[in-house]
Amino acid sequence: MLSLTEENYLKAIYHLSDGGSKSVLTNEVADAMSTKPASVTDMVKKLSAKKLITYEKYYGVTITKQGKTDALNIIRKHRLWETFLVQKLNFHWDQVHEVAEQLEHIQSPLLIEKLDEFLNFPVADPHGHPIPDKNGKIHTGQQIPLCEVPGKKTVTVLAVNVKESSSFLQYLSKIGVYIGAKLAILDKAEFDGSIEIMIDGKKKVFVSKEASQNILVTP
Amino acid sequence: MLSLTEENYLKAIYHLSDGGSKSVLTNEVADAMSTKPASVTDMVKKLSAKKLITYEKYYGVTITKQGKTDALNIIRKHRLWETFLVQKLNFHWDQVHEVAEQLEHIQSPLLIEKLDEFLNFPVADPHGHPIPDKNGKIHTGQQIPLCEVPGKKTVTVLAVNVKESSSFLQYLSKIGVYIGAKLAILDKAEFDGSIEIMIDGKKKVFVSKEASQNILVTP
DNA sequence: TAAAAAGTTTAGACGAGTCTAAAAAATTAT
DNA sequence: ATAATTTTTTAGACTCGTCTAAACTTTTTA
Numbered sequence A, B: 001m002l003s004l005t006e007e008n009y010l011k012a013i014y015h016l017s018d019g020g021s022k023s024v025l026t027n028e029v030a031d032a033m034s035t036k037p038a039s040v041t042d043m044v045k046k047l048s049a050k051k052l053i054t055y056e057k058y059y060g061v062t063i064t065k066q067g068k069t070d071a072l073n074i075i076r077k078h079r080l081w082e083t084f085l086v087q088k089l090n091f092h093w094d095q096v097h098e099v100a101e102q103l104e105h106i107q108s109p110l111l112i113e114k115l116d117e118f119l120n121f122p123v124a125d126p127h128g129h130p131i132p133d134k135n136g137k138i139h140t141g142q143q144i145p146l147c148e149v150p151g152k153k154t155v156t157v158l159a160v161n162v163k164e165s166s167s168f169l170q171y172l173s174k175i176g177v178y179i180g181a182k183l184a185i186l187d188k189a190e191f192d193g194s195i196e197i198m199i200d201g202k203k204k205v206f207v208s209k210e211a212s213q214n215i216l217v218t219p
Numbered sequence C: 001t002a003a004a005a006a007g008t009t010t011a012g013a014c015g016a017g018t019c020t021a022a023a024a025a026a027t028t029a030t
Numbered sequence D: 001a002t003a004a005t006t007t008t009t010t011a012g013a014c015t016c017g018t019c020t021a022a023a024c025t026t027t028t029t030a
Helices: A004-016 A026-033 A037-049 A065-087 A097-103 A109-118 A166-175 B004-016 B026-033 B037-049 B065-087 B097-103 B109-118 B166-175 B209-213
Strands: A053-056 A060-063 A154-160 A182-188 A195-199 A203-207 A215-217 B053-056 B060-063 B154-160 B182-188 B195-199 B203-207 B215-217
Touching (some): A004 A037, A004 A065, A037 A053, A037 A060, A065 A109, A166 A203, B004 B060, B004 B065, B026 B037, B037 B060, B060 B065, B065 B109, B154 B166, B166 B209, B209 B215
Antiparallel strands (some): A053 A060, A154 A215, A182 A195, B195 B203
């Protein structure tokens, strides 16, 4: 059984390692968790003792099979709760993250099973991120950042990256971008990477490079 | 802002003091919280410093106005979550307590407001206990333990006391007692306090004194 | 009403999680 | 390839919530 803090570290390491595909440095974890490197060192020793990560002094940590499983379970809970908040309680997609950060730590497999059923076994959360199934399997199709779409075609919004800032989500709502929106790429500015798009064939807007990196669309 | 532990102590003190109407001794709190008296002494000093209780050495604690408000807010959350689990997720009434003990600590006034609305502003939880409104007001009609009903009339089940044991709830389900059930009192045994009742005009059973003390009915 | 019992508090310790400051290792720059 | 810089770890300390053992206060009993 993991403590709340251990769960948060494990989840951060999972995300920083891109789902376990690369190793993660102490300072990266410290940044992500808003703690000091010394605290991270202490914690990775504990997670390593529990076989959830492997830790090599001065060279960072790698997540183990079991660590991945545990992390995916937490992420599953987080995304199911976000889905609940938006679909059932009418939260806005920019209001759910902090609450789900708390709810994801509730310990009750039965609760999650029943919540999943209540929500009709959703496959993605309100930001388009896939919800791991109860075995930790993620079903995702191909998706690429808007800024990397070649040429001037029309694409569909599949997901948006959230990080910390709900203000990005508010911005997207304001300009009319949502999961499922159709974006026609009209023009790309070489000098700053900004893109002109037409949203749902109605509204023309410019989005910055920064923004277009965080809008994931059909390839 | 209270810690999880402080919230649990405050809630225990609220319940032990019958909603603030009497003072509570250190040992009673220790029993209720399954800790040692020494730990209670430490904690009541902290809650007292926060003006949630008044503490007089060797003479126990009394809950303050603010303490009552905070305790009622936690109880409100607990009972709303229990209602959610039963009404929306199809939990059984004997499965909800432990999960609600966790959920009651989630910090988000917006969540509770929306949950309340989603549940259609329920006035009682699955065990018949009143849900304080957002101002901490409790709307309860008169209710008395089954064992104290005078004579042999027919009464309606309004609530059941839960304490720790879900086995009492399982027992009640098994014999057919639920919130709203009609109980006709057929006979009372002097020697052991047991009562013979007819449930919903269908099923005759004997219930022990112990059980009849924890079934609350219309007067 | 004095002695015994019961209940409560204090003192000191411990684990979890965090921090700062200093030491050690790795990286980079000259 | 050695010096300077950056990163990481260690050491020691602090808070929170807990404990045991001992001291103290209140209540009960004889």
